[in-house]
Amino acid sequence: xxxxFTLLYxxxxxxxxxxxxxxxxxPTYSRDLGELALGIxxxxxxxxxxxxxxxxLIKAPxxxxxxxxxxxxxxxxxxxxxxxxxxxxxxxxxxxxxxxxTGSHVWPPGSLDxxxxxxxxxxxxxxxxxxxNSGTERNFVEVLTADDNAFLVLAVLHHYVHDDAVLDPVLxxxxxxxxxxxxxxxxxxxxxxxxxPLRAISLNRKEVTRLFGTRAPQVEAYAAKEHLSYTDLAQxxxxxxxxxxxxx
Numbered sequence: 655x656x657x658x659f660t661l662l663y664x665x666x667x668x669x670x671x672x673x674x675x676x677x678x679x680x681p682t683y684s685r686d687l688g689e690l691a692l693g694i695x696x697x698x699x700x701x702x703x704x705x706x707x708x709x710x711l712i713k714a715p716x717x718x719x720x721x722x723x724x725x726x727x728x729x730x731x732x733x734x735x736x737x738x739x740x741x742x743x744x745x746x747x748x749x750x751x752x753x754x755x756t757g758s759h760v761w762p763p764g765s766l767d768x769x770x771x772x773x774x775x776x777x778x779x780x781x782x783x784x785x786x787n788s789g790t791e792r793n794f795v796e797v798l799t800a801d802d803n804a805f806l807v808l809a810v811l812h813h814y815v816h817d818d819a820v821l822d823p824v825l826x827x828x829x830x831x832x833x834x835x836x837x838x839x840x841x842x843x844x845x846x847x848x849x850x851p852l853r854a855i856s857l858n859r860k861e862v863t864r865l866f867g868t869r870a871p872q873v874e875a876y877a878a879k880e881h882l883s884y885t886d887l888a889q890x891x892x893x894x895x896x897x898x899x900x901x902x
Contacts, residue, residue: 717746746814
């Protein structure tokens with residue numbers, strides 16, 4: 655017999671609560687952080703919130719970063735990892751949607767330390783960060799730097815863009831079609847505790863070198879030697895990785 659959603663939710667919440675409990679081998683973990691994460695998760699998975707989400711999804715079916723389910727790994731606030739068979743990241747709603755043996759669940763930023771989506775060489779890494787763009791808010795960002803504890807983080811914030819079609823005010827004919835896409839903002843900043851916000855940056859020499867502080871001349875010399883461009887994200891990532899290897 656199929657269990658009602660509320661029973662499945664309650665059972666899963668108990669599982670998550672136990673997973674979020676700090677282990678003895680992790681003395682630096684904060685119980686308050688785990689309780690906050692569990693509260694965010696429970697609020698997002700309340701029947702009312704899920705019903706509103708389903709209505710929103712009807713309006714934005716193309717809002718996923720990758721449209722098909724992929725296997726992945728959840729990274730809980732205490733750094734424990736949980737493998738799941740299917741996940742999709744809804745950029746429009748900023749929710750990770752997960753399907754497993756207990757049913758379907760959503761994880762907002764702050765309920766997880768992060769997640770890995772995909773498998774093998776195609777795996778993509780996301781973490782919860784405070785991000786300062788037009789405002790400051792908690793969000794999932796796709797981390798590009800290789801070391802999870804790198805001093806300087808380079809990442810991409812994915813955002814949903816929808817513009818309605820524009821009509822000629824007199825002829826009522828379409829002068830610009832509707833546009834829907836996933837946009838990207840490059841963000842960077844220190845990975846420290848308490849966390850400072852990652853900030854949106856433009857890919858140019860002035861803004862990129864500002865990230866490196868007193869080590870900027872050293873990184874600029876490396877960039878010149880390697881013929882790296884300040885306007886190419888992959889090449890800026892090489893500068894950031896070089897900077898991180900030099901120490902703080």
